[in-house]
Amino acid sequence: MGKKDLSWKSYTLTTTILINFVLGGGNAHVRKKDIESSLQDIHDVAIASLGDFCNKKQFKSLTVPLDTLKFESVRQKADLAATLLQDLGVAHHNGLQDAISKNLIVTDKSVLSSRILAINASTGSIVNCAWWQKQISDIGEPKKISDTGMEIGQRPNSEYPWYEDADSSPGVRSPKFIESPPNVAYKGWWTFPYYSCSNRKWIVSYSVPIPPPGRRGLKGFLSLDVDVSYLEVNQCETIRNQQVNNEISIFHGSHKCHNFSTKCIYRSNLNQETWTRGxxxxxxxxxxYSEYHQGIFNGTLVEIAWSEYLKTGSKSWELIFQCKKCAPGCLFCQDPSPCLATYHWPFRITLLTFSIICVICTIILILYMYKHRKLKVFKVASPIFLSITLLGCATMYLEMAAIFPILDQYSCIATKWSRHLGFCVTYTALLMKTWRVSLTYRVKSAHKVKLTDKQLLQWMVPIILVMLIYLGTWTVSDTPNTEEIVDNAGLRFKQCLYNWWDHSLAIGEVLFLAWGIRVCYNVRNAESLYNEARLISYAIYNIAIVNIMMIAFHLFIFPRAGPDIKYLLGFIRTQLSTSTTIALVFGPKIIRVLRGQGDQWDNRARSRGVTASFSLNGIGLVPEEAPDLFQENEELKEEIQKLAAQIEFMKIIHMESNNRHVKPKSGGYFSIQNTTSLIHSPLTKTGLNQPTKPPDEM
Structure with a gap:
């Protein structure tokens, strides 16, 4: 791993240096070796004793260039002065040389010193020298330096970084100088930056050779020094379009931080020393994260560890100054502790499998009901509404599949649709049946009221259509998404975001439930075939209670429960509401069919003499079929005959009770024994409350 990181580091370092340097206007052939060598020289100057260092050398020159475009005004003044001296000559204008040299310093704050040399073109010896320099305190006028180390008649010392080689010609660039920017014509050359022991500063010089008018005579040489000690050696990467006027761009990206796990932060206000490495x-x-130094490493120590890594193969740079990756999902960490909640997949798969089995069983139940749709137990309960109810229940079961994986935008969309659409379909189908019972139960007319399934579907379709439009608008305009929450253990996981769309829909569903509860309350005393109205009311009550309880669990009891607990709560809510609804509405019907009683009336309907065309609460037993007028006429005749017989019977009984001289024959039709049996006959309701005393006792 160390070799791989080293290769990546070297590639990144080299690429960054080359790109930044080309953008900075320097030489494209600057090598990484030169940059590292220059950084080492800067480090040596910063930590070495100045006395020992300067006893050996007066100058310490680097091998990397600076961006000299920021000193363009200084260069233009020097070129202008060189042109003036070339036109006027340097042989007989000593006062002019002093004036020009002095004013170059005065007119620009960045110029530290300037010098003009008059040199014999044939011998190369110095004829005259005008060297002016600012005072160390930068207060007062510049002063002329008399002790420059250059005596009249001697050749200039080639050790000076600002002076060209002795044998170089004015048209050939000395290795001491850097290349000029492309497509720019300079009269002179800029030097590489160097440290001057006499000035205790980092300097870059601009030198302009002034050729003589002929082969013989005096040639001039103008040079000025620019103080660059204020520039900062920033080894961190630069940001595009960032202002770096006070930074040396060539050193950008030369840090030794591990690029993959750490980032470089420049310490601009660390100390007054700007030219320093690390x-x-x-x-x-x-x-x-890192176990060392709280994940913050001093750049100087990193530089030393890098050098040891290259020289001796020391592992400190790899082991100490590289950070380790946090546990998955951790944006910040101090140790390898997990940040994401753990999903217990076997537990979740078990619940999901059970829910899928419920979906399959629901579909099988639809097919089973379709097969036995002509049995009275299904026929009188509107098979189409029973099928719609089961489809809604299957949709609600599918919510467990939507929330099974780690939630994302698509699973949240599926969750909202399966939950709310399934609830709407199931609850609306049950409520329409109960509402029909409520309407027919409250009718006081002798004529029965029939609401067909087609009429109820016309009421049901707009309700479902409103839900579809709401969910569609929600999905398109403000697509449901996830948010990160924290459980009781401080672990993060995703859940679907709840916003005003959820709250508005929840309010609407609560009002819908309230209306359903009111309808159920109105039919609490109604009698229906197979006791269906009461069972549906229980199912609606159960749906309301379960949803309210689950909301309370989520908000007050388990507000920061983990993902598995929330999945379990969702499973419990689905089973208590959906499975209980199926058990209440379809359980008794399936049991009757299995017992072979699916085509028989229940005991209450049989005892009340319920006919084949209407029930006690007015709900038609065969609402989908056209009425059989002949059958209804026959039933009406039968009822009229029964009513006539009861009236005649009561007439005779009252006549005997009011005329005691009329004695019935013993054993006759109106004898005491027959009268008692007739009074208790199930064909008359009035007989149920008649006294059993003999007529003579009444």
Missing amino acids: KYHCVCRSGF
Whole structure:
């Protein structure tokens, strides 16, 4: 791993340096070796004793260039002065040389010193020298330096970084100088940056050779020094379009931080020393941590560890100054502790499997009911509404599949649709049947009221259509998405975001439930075939209670429960509401069919003499079929005959009770024994409350 990281580091470092340097206007052939060598020289100057260092050398020159475009005004003044001296000559204008040299310093704050040399073109010896320099305190006028180390008659010392080689010609660039930017014509050359022991500053010089008018005579040489000590050696990467006027762009990206796990932070206000190596921190990136130094490493130590890594293969740079990746999902961490909640997949798969089995069983129940749809137990309960109810229940079961994986945008969309659409379909189908019972139960007319399934569907379709439009608008305009929440253990996981769309729909569903509860309350005393109205009322009550309880669990009891607990609560809510509804509405019907009683009336309907065309609460037993007028006429005749017989019987009984001289024959039709049996006959209701005393006792 170390070799791989080293290769990546080297590639990134080299690429960053080359790109930044080309953008900075420097030489494209600057090598990484030159940059590393220059950084080492800067480090040596910063930590070495100045006395020992300057006893050996007066200058320490680097091998990397600076971006000299920021000193363009200084260069233009120097070129202008060189042109003036070339036109006027440097042989007989000593006062002019002093004036020009002095004013170059005065007119620009960045110029530290300037010098003009008059040199014999044939011998190369110095004829005259005008060297002016600012005072160390930068207060007062510049002063002329008399002790420059250059005596009249001697050749200039080639050790000076600002002076060209002795044998170089004015048209050939000395290795001491850097290349000029492309497509720019300079009269002179800029030097590489160097440290001057006499000035205790980092300097870059601009030198302009002034050729003589002929082969013989005096040639001039103008040079000025620019103080660059204020520039900062920032080894961190630069940001595109960032202002870096006070930074040396060639050193950008030369830090030794591990790029993959750490990032470089420049410490600009660390101390007054700007030219120093390792003036940065390596800080662990987001999602990484370190057991050492709290993930913040001093750049100087990192530089030393890198050097040891290259020289001796030491592992400290790899082991200490590299950060480790946090546990999955951690944006910030201090140790390898997990940040994401754990999903117990076997537990979730078990619940999901059970829910899928419920869906399959629901579909099988639809097919089973279709097969036995002509049995009275299904026929009188409107098979089409029973099928719609089962489809809604299957949709609600599918919510467990929607919330099974780690939630994302698509699973949240599926969750909202399966939950609310399934509830709407199931609840509306049950409520329409109960509402029909309520309407027919409250009718006081002798004529029965019939509401067909087609009429109820006309009421049901708009309700479902409103839900579809709402869910569709919600999905398109404000697509449901996820949010991260924290459980009791501080672990993060995703759940679907709840916003005003959810709250508005919840309010609407609560009002819908309230209306359903009111309808159920109105039919609490109604009698229906197979006691269906009461069972549907129980199912609606159960749906309301379960949903209210689950909301309370989520908001008050388990507000910060983990993902598995929330999945379990969803499973419990689905089973208590959906499975209980199926058990209440379809359980008794399936049991009757299995017992072979599916085509028989229940005991209450049989005892009340319920006919084949209407029930006690006025609901038609065969609402989908056209009425059989002949059958209804026959039934009406039968009822009229029964009523006439009862009237005649009561007439005779009252006549005997009011005329005691009329004695019935013993054993006759109106004898006491027959009268008692007739009074208790199930064909008359009035006989149920008649006294059993003999007529003579009444």
